[in-house]
Amino acid sequence: MGVTNSQNRLMAHKLIDKLKTVAPDVQFDHGNYFCWSPKTQCVIYPSINDTDPSDSWSLLHETAHALLGHNDYKTDLELLVMESEAWDRAVQIGAELGIKIDPDHIQDCLDTYRDWLHKRSTCPTCGVVSLQINATNYRCHNCNTTWSVSSARFCRPYRLKRS
Ligand SMILES: [Zn+2]
Numbered sequence: 676m677g678v679t680n681s682q683n684r685l686m687a688h689k690l691i692d693k694l695k696t697v698a699p700d701v702q703f704d705h706g707n708y709f710c711w712s713p714k715t716q717c718v719i720y721p722s723i724n725d726t727d728p729s730d731s732w733s734l735l736h737e738t739a740h741a742l743l744g745h746n747d748y749k750t751d752l753e754l755l756v757m758e759s760e761a762w763d764r765a766v767q768i769g770a771e772l773g774i775k776i777d778p779d780h781i782q783d784c785l786d787t788y789r790d791w792l793h794k795r796s797t798c799p800t801c802g803v804v805s806l807q808i809n810a811t812n813y814r815c816h817n818c819n820t821t822w823s824v825s826s827a828r829f830c831r832p833y834r835l836k837r838s
């Protein structure tokens with residue numbers, strides 16, 4: 676709110692150049708989707724859609740992961756916390772560059788992670804939400820079932836809920 680589409684269009688066009696000055700140590704590389712890759716220390720971005728302001732927001736968000744040094748996490752919950760921190764930082768960087776990120780967009784993205792976390796942490800046997808015991812395993816404190824999950828990552832599709 677308060678930011679017109681034309682402003683966002685203008686920003687998206689030159690945003691990567693601006694981010695390179697704000698975050699000179701961060702590498703940017705073209706790829707299939709927005710992503711922070713701790714392995715290559717690169718912010719990956721697809722073709723920027725100038726009509727979609729959320730592309731600028733994604734770019735700010737992934738850059739925030741890079742600036743915050745988000746390289747490793749041990750649990751899904753830790754990843755969720757990092758996602759939240761990255762959005763906070765993205766809002767700050769955006770403010771410096773005159774880009775206002777829609778708070779609803781941030782909540783949507785975090786909700787996507789929360790839903791994902793809820794699914795992973797729900798016991799397949801009794802349905803109780805349980806604690807993670809290591810990067811790829813959960814154990815139910817109610818019925819003692821253990822189950823494994825795929826390893827978590829920063830690259831997640833952000834717009835699953837809205838088509
Ligand atoms: Zn993220």
Ligand SMILES: [Zn+2]
Nearest residue numbers: 798801815818
């Ligand atoms: Zn259970």
